[in-house]
Amino acid sequence: MSALPQVSAARPVASAVAAAPLLAVDAISLTFGGIKALTEVSFEVRPQEVFSIIGPNGAGKTSLLNCVSGRYRPSRGRIAFKGTDVTALRPNERCHLGIGRTFQNLALFNHMTVLDNIMVGRHHLLKNNFFTGALYWIGGAQREELEHRRAVEEIIDFLEITHIRKAIAGTLSYGLRKRVELARAIALKPDLILLDEPMAGMNLEEKEDMARYILDLNEEWGMTVIMIEHDMGVVMDVSHRIMVLDFGRKIAEGAPEAIIENPHVKTAYLGADVEMSVVADAGGPA
Amino acid sequence: MNLDFLLQLVVNGLIVGTLYGVVAMCFVLIYKSTQIVNFAQGEFLLIGAWVCWWFMTEYRLPLWAGLPLTFAFMAIFGVLLQIVVLRPMIGQPIISVIMVTIGLSMVFQALMGWIFGVFAKPFPPVFEHAAVNVLGLQVQSAYLMSLLISVVIMAGFYWFFKHSRIGLAMRATAYDQQAAQSLGVSVKQVFAMAWAISAVVSALAGVVVGMVNGVSSALSFFGIKVFPAVILGGLDSIVGAIVGGLVIGVLENVAEYFDSQWLHIGNLYTVAPFYALVIILMIKPYGLFGTRNIERI
DSSP states (O other): OTTSOOOOTTOOOSSOTTSOOSEEEEEEEEEETTEEEEEEEEEEEOTTOEEEEEOSTTSSHHHHHHHHHTSSOOSEEEEEETTEEOTTOOHHHHHHHTEEEOOSSOOOOTTSBHHHHHHHHTGGGOOOOHHHHHTTTTSSHHHHHHHHHHHHHHHHHHTTOGGGTTSBGGGSOHHHHHHHHHHHHHTTOOSEEEEESTTTTOOHHHHHHHHHHHHHHHHTSOOEEEEEOSOHHHHHHHOSEEEEEETTEEEEEEOHHHHHHOHHHIIIIISSTHHHHHHHTTTSOO | OHHHHHHHHHHHHHHHHHHHHHHHHHHHHHHHHHOOOOTTHHHHHHHHHHHHHHHHHHSOOOHHHHHHHHHHHHHHHHHHHIIIIIGGGTTSOHHHHHHHHHHHHHHHHHHHHHHHOSSOBOOOOOSSSSEEEETTEEEEHHHHHHHHHHHHHHHHHHHHHHHOHHHHHHHHHHHOHHHHHHTTOOHHHHHHHHHHHHHHHHHHHHHHHHHHHOBSGGGGHHHHHHHHHHHHHOTTOHHHHHHHHHHHHHHHHHHHHHIIIIIOOSOHHHHHHHHHHHHHHHHOTTTTTOOOOOOOO
16 A cells, blocks of 8 residues: 555644543443353544554454444443443434444445435434425525535535436445445534445555545544554554454554554464464354 | 216226325335335224314314314324334334234224214315316316325425435435434434324325215225235335326226126226236236345345
């Protein structure tokens, strides 16, 4: 990934280092029947940070993200966002507080246009209801509509998808659909955005574009990003901090250069002895 | 003249067909957004008509006052039904949900019979002339009103789903609940709204039919007639529901014509839509506009 915008590994976070955490995950565990997907995972994400979660397949990365977004409810532990406990809130309620996400396996509304997909993302910002909407021209609904359209166009420009805005989402290429999904998540204007493998299945060029969008989102739009990604080059270049999961447990957390040197991480994930570590921990969940 | 008779029947068919279309749309709305096959759709017409009849005879309210009250009642009724009966059924096998709606339909029919009696009761007259002459054809005033209202409702549905953000949220929920929820759409609210809209619009259809034929349990038969329309149009297509409704409306009236002129079977009128239903299921099970489940590899 040499062509990536070269960001030094110790990329400074825009906000003050001592700022209160935006997201605080406190010892959450998640079990499916007898299988422990997550065991006592704790971490904090500071405002305007890019925080990456890495780990082998089945380590619980997506489960963790689902706990933060509200799709799963952890069996133990608590999650606080902007200082309020959100552990019991539904996904749509967390979205209103400012958590947006994309999905590992694309979840676009395939039969809608790109524009409509993004407009759904504006839904929670909508003040007009069914009745004021019926008085479209009088009640200010039209003005609101125009405002939203402007915001949406800005996002479309930013992600360079102007040429496909009227296209039906399901007909687009995989890379473009990933980009539309990101646009839809940004349309929420979230403070925290969760990206589940934003670069999976992309070619080199698409990956570079996506990395650039994530950096811009973080630096120019001031969004805090939590990202799951397998491409270590991207993760090392883009992240402020990295957390490593293995068999549902946190085994390391820190700045990119520290993670690379971490012996646990080397055996569990980065090093060559992946098979060895799997055998050693065969009792854990797959 | 026979040709006049046929023309009269076709016009009747088109008018009744738009009503079928409206009720079918309500059915599709519930199916699309909540994946529930609502066998109690006809009872929505029945309840709506009885409630409106009650407001108009008991309190002597004019139609313009009785109808909004009926709508308010039906909206609350739809939401409550969804919350109390159908929300707990989320995640249950589809056959259980179907059994529940069939059960609801029986309960409501019995309940209405118990409260209002089993005999048909006429609506207080709303129009000065029960029927008007349009280009030499006798058309019931209530049907003329229903035609107008139906078209307005259809246009309203179109606008609502195409252009309003709540409609967009409903479409999104119908397609992928998880994704919609991650975008801040409350699935609970969408479900409740689908039932409320469906109940209100069905009640309107019930009132119109009640004005022509009187209010009786026969109204709930409308809900069964809607099945051929919905299957023809495709279970999950709003446009399909309208087209299906029109086709079934014309079909049963043309069947009536052939029956009375030549076949003399008697009551072909009632069965013809169901012959159509069986044939459609055999040759085009997804209907004209329904989504096929395409496997993408």
